[in-house]
Amino acid sequence: MTNDVKEIFAGAAPPAPAALAAKVRTLAPSMTRSMQLVAEAVAGDPAGCAALTVTGLAELTGTSEATVVRTARLLGYPGYRDLRLALAGLAAQQQSGRAPAVTADIAVDDPIADVVAKLAYDEQQTLADTAAGLDTGQLGAAVAALAAAPRTEVYGVAASGLVAQDLAQKLLRIGHIAHAHSDPHLAVTNAVTLRPKDVAIAITHSGSTGDVIEPLRVAFERGATTIAITGRPGSPVSQYADHILTTSTARESELRPAAMSSRTSQLLVVDCLFVGVAQRTYDTAAPALAASYEALAHRHSPRGGNR
Amino acid sequence: MTNDVKEIFAGAAPPAPAALAAKVRTLAPSMTRSMQLVAEAVAGDPAGCAALTVTGLAELTGTSEATVVRTARLLGYPGYRDLRLALAGLAAQQQSGRAPAVTADIAVDDPIADVVAKLAYDEQQTLADTAAGLDTGQLGAAVAALAAAPRTEVYGVAASGLVAQDLAQKLLRIGHIAHAHSDPHLAVTNAVTLRPKDVAIAITHSGSTGDVIEPLRVAFERGATTIAITGRPGSPVSQYADHILTTSTARESELRPAAMSSRTSQLLVVDCLFVGVAQRTYDTAAPALAASYEALAHRHSPRGGNR
DNA sequence: GTCACGTCTGAAAGATATTTTCGGACCGGT
DNA sequence: ACCGGTCCGAAAATATCTTTCAGACGTGAC
Numbered sequence: 001m002t003n004d005v006k007e008i009f010a011g012a013a014p015p016a017p018a019a020l021a022a023k024v025r026t027l028a029p030s031m032t033r034s035m036q037l038v039a040e041a042v043a044g045d046p047a048g049c050a051a052l053t054v055t056g057l058a059e060l061t062g063t064s065e066a067t068v069v070r071t072a073r074l075l076g077y078p079g080y081r082d083l084r085l086a087l088a089g090l091a092a093q094q095q096s097g098r099a100p101a102v103t104a105d106i107a108v109d110d111p112i113a114d115v116v117a118k119l120a121y122d123e124q125q126t127l128a129d130t131a132a133g134l135d136t137g138q139l140g141a142a143v144a145a146l147a148a149a150p151r152t153e154v155y156g157v158a159a160s161g162l163v164a165q166d167l168a169q170k171l172l173r174i175g176h177i178a179h180a181h182s183d184p185h186l187a188v189t190n191a192v193t194l195r196p197k198d199v200a201i202a203i204t205h206s207g208s209t210g211d212v213i214e215p216l217r218v219a220f221e222r223g224a225t226t227i228a229i230t231g232r233p234g235s236p237v238s239q240y241a242d243h244i245l246t247t248s249t250a251r252e253s254e255l256r257p258a259a260m261s262s263r264t265s266q267l268l269v270v271d272c273l274f275v276g277v278a279q280r281t282y283d284t285a286a287p288a289l290a291a292s293y294e295a296l297a298h299r300h301s302p303r304g305g306n307r
Numbered sequence: 308m309t310n311d312v313k314e315i316f317a318g319a320a321p322p323a324p325a326a327l328a329a330k331v332r333t334l335a336p337s338m339t340r341s342m343q344l345v346a347e348a349v350a351g352d353p354a355g356c357a358a359l360t361v362t363g364l365a366e367l368t369g370t371s372e373a374t375v376v377r378t379a380r381l382l383g384y385p386g387y388r389d390l391r392l393a394l395a396g397l398a399a400q401q402q403s404g405r406a407p408a409v410t411a412d413i414a415v416d417d418p419i420a421d422v423v424a425k426l427a428y429d430e431q432q433t434l435a436d437t438a439a440g441l442d443t444g445q446l447g448a449a450v451a452a453l454a455a456a457p458r459t460e461v462y463g464v465a466a467s468g469l470v471a472q473d474l475a476q477k478l479l480r481i482g483h484i485a486h487a488h489s490d491p492h493l494a495v496t497n498a499v500t501l502r503p504k505d506v507a508i509a510i511t512h513s514g515s516t517g518d519v520i521e522p523l524r525v526a527f528e529r530g531a532t533t534i535a536i537t538g539r540p541g542s543p544v545s546q547y548a549d550h551i552l553t554t555s556t557a558r559e560s561e562l563r564p565a566a567m568s569s570r571t572s573q574l575l576v577v578d579c580l581f582v583g584v585a586q587r588t589y590d591t592a593a594p595a596l597a598a599s600y601e602a603l604a605h606r607h608s609p610r611g612g613n614r
Numbered sequence: 615g616t617c618a619c620g621t622c623t624g625a626a627a628g629a630t631a632t633t634t635t636c637g638g639a640c641c642g643g644t
Numbered sequence: 645a646c647c648g649g650t651c652c653g654a655a656a657a658t659a660t661c662t663t664t665c666a667g668a669c670g671t672g673a674c
Contacts, residue, residue, distance in 0.1 A: 066633080
């Protein structure tokens with residue numbers, strides 16, 4: 001009786017995860033000719049078969065629906081529907097398996113989809129590197145200094161200038177007095193007015209951007225607490241920094257300037273500083289955040305959504 | 308009309324592989340109450356839901372079959388059957404290897420090391436979601452428009468304003484005429500001067516920031532090509548956008564405002580635009596990049612390194 | 615407060631897909 | 645060639661998915 005075979009395998013084989021190809025090989029001898037056709041098709045192209053209905057697969061293999069269902073049963077599934085589900089899972093796994101192939105550089109003729117994948121991958125890598133390389137001791141000290149500071153000034157030019165503004169914006173939102181400067185002259189004149197307990201932060205990837213080092217030096221000499229966010233811990237800027245936060249440096253290429261990954265890295269550091277300060281000053285930070293949110297509500301259409 | 312929304316999303320969303328959780332978050336605001344129930348169930352337990360029939364899922368969520376199908380459609384699938392297949396794939400992926408989520412929220416008393424880890428993880432997640440959810444067709448079209456544009460204007464306020472500046476800075480470095488505007492009045496007066504073939508880009512997470520929509524509308528009416536970078540594809544800003552680039556929306560908490568992950572997401576999109584344009588205009592972009600690098604060299608100390 | 619309007623929702627009808635049934639085709643042994 | 649058995653596929657039966665439609669609900673206007 002056919003039933004014997006069915007029952008034996010149904011008992012021995014639960015829904016079956018990914019070992020489908022193996023099972024097909026194992027069971028092939030006990031299959032009839034048409035069933036082998038179906039099993040072969042399924043093992044050969046899981047993704048493609050997952051997209052087919054019973055009828056479709058039957059036609060593809062030149063058999064009938066009944067045979068397809070019988071094959072599914074033999075492979076240990078209650079019916080074709082479940083085989084199909086397993087197939088979809090298998091396909092997804094295979095797909096994600098060959099993801100790490102994106103480590104290559106971005107080329108001039110890469111299709112746009114590759115560009116997206118590579119950029120995303122690189123930035124993820126940068127984040128992981130930065131998090132791993134960040135000195136939590138230095139970070140903690142920096143946060144403590146910020147939380148206690150009456151006033152904070154952030155210096156950065158070009159891409160780092162945007163990061164500086166980002167930090168200042170965030171700190172302002174939790175009621176901290178903070179400003180960003182990208183004009184070197186104004187930055188220096190501003191630094192002169194700093195006093196002990198105030199905090200000055202310099203953001204520079206290379207660590208040797210004179211326009212940013214200069215105001216930090218002035219702040220340092222005025223007795224303010226100074227923090228450097230840089231990718232080169234031993235670079236000139238660190239001379240004048242009480243605390244040094246290191247950002248990571250990713251590979252760069254012609255189409256992917258250094259500014260890109262250093263920015264990602266810097267932003268993570270800046271976010272950590274922000275959250276740290278928000279934690280330490282939670283009682284004032286939380287209401288301030290809520291208030292700033294409220295205040296901006298009317299700037300958006302009454303119904304933010306699209307319904 | 309409900310149909311409009313449906314069609315927009317159906318067009319913008321291909322079968323979608325693993326970015327389901329992200330898509331649920333992105334589209335949740337545009338969903339009705341019962342649809343949200345379904346979406347939540349699906350995002351919460353892909354494996355479990357994959358095992359259910361339409362009727363089963365309808366009962367589980369206390370809704371009707373019709374609603375389940377509607378939700379599947381909104382998420383970009385032709386029907387429930389396909390959603391179920393995708394769910395099975397997702398479940399398989401989660402199962403194999405990749406740890407699902409350290410998704411714990413950041414708490415007030417988290418030690419600083421945890422803050423770093425959680426922020427880094429969240430931002431990585433945001434990047435992955437954004438990359439998965441980005442419509443390469445729209446992106447390609449946007450790149451083509453940019454590459455051919457005599458002039459590009461970027462509008463964004465607050466955190467998005469920094470992203471706008473980032474994009475403008477980058478484009479300028481490869482010899483593209485681009486400017487960022489965060490002053491709404493100046494932005495509008497600027498938009499008025501745009502002409503066909505010029506490109507205007509609006510960056511707004513909510514998609515309903517009036518100060519950014521207004522200049523885009525003006526640009527749109529002047530015949531310029533308009534691009535919206537937003538987390539809400541169906542929001543008001545998309546009315547005036549020729550191309551819509553969707554950023555992902557991450558969970559947010561009190562200590563982790565939405566601005567943080569939306570910024571990460573927006574920056575990835577902006578980087579993709581930049582690299583895309585650089586590819587298309589390689590002959591002029593490459594020398595321009597090299598030249599800008601040269602020009603800045605003297606601004607750094609003679610020996611940039613750290614020894 | 616009441617009414618009109620548009621949206622959301624689920625029940626049931628309608629369409630597809632899957633499973634089962636059943637009779638014929640094929641194969642090897644006698 | 646005949647017989648017993650297995651294998652196979654067409655079509656019926658069932659389950660599942662999709663669409664339609666009318667009532668329920670909330671919202672804004674008067």
